[in-house]
Amino acid sequence: MKKGITFAVAIIFGMFMFIGCAIDGEKEGTVQSTVTSEPTLMVETTQIPSPMPVQTPGAPQEFTYDDPAQIIVRYHNEETQQEEESTYEIGEDAGNFSALDAVNAVIFGEDKVKANSIVLSEGNLFIDFDNSIYDINMGSSGEGNVLEAIADAYLNNVEEVNAIYYSVNGEDYSSGHIIQGKDQPFKLR
DSSP: OOHHHHHHHHHHHHHHHHHHHHHHHHOOOOOOOOSSSOOOOOOOOOOOOOOOEEEOOOOOOOOOSSSSSSEEEEEEEEETTEEEEEEEEEOTOTTTTHHHHHHHIISSSSOEEEESEEEEEEEEEEEEEGGGGOOOOOOOHHHHHHHHHHHHHHHTTTTTTTTTEEEEETBBBESSOOETOOOOOOOOO
């Protein structure tokens, strides 16, 4: 009789375990496991939401600087690790390239970063650099600071500019340090 009771208890216990696992499995979802003979590198990425992309610039617009006599350049000084501000004098004939010229003069003291075109369309400023942007050799933080300074020079000195888009020779900006789609804004007002 003891064997019969032990056997019945074992069967009932097994049924509870089976039902418990089945219910728990429904809560947790399905888990799949894959075993490979070689280790694989797992990289976790985060998708950063961004505004709707702009495919191409529309009709170009003329723009003027808020102050016709000067451009204020705000930038991060890599040597002092401080935020700094500098004033760059411009004339009445200042054009689309003047803010880029100001950043070059303030940060590099020469025309180190060049652009093929700078076009304003519907509040979006499209700056298409030539390969010189990849040759600044300042590391990732320095490169990012230069791109920020260029964006800020336009956003802070031209009222019509609401977004900055970067490309290199008509393609996405991709330096090895920074990857930025040409149809995604680098910075917004």
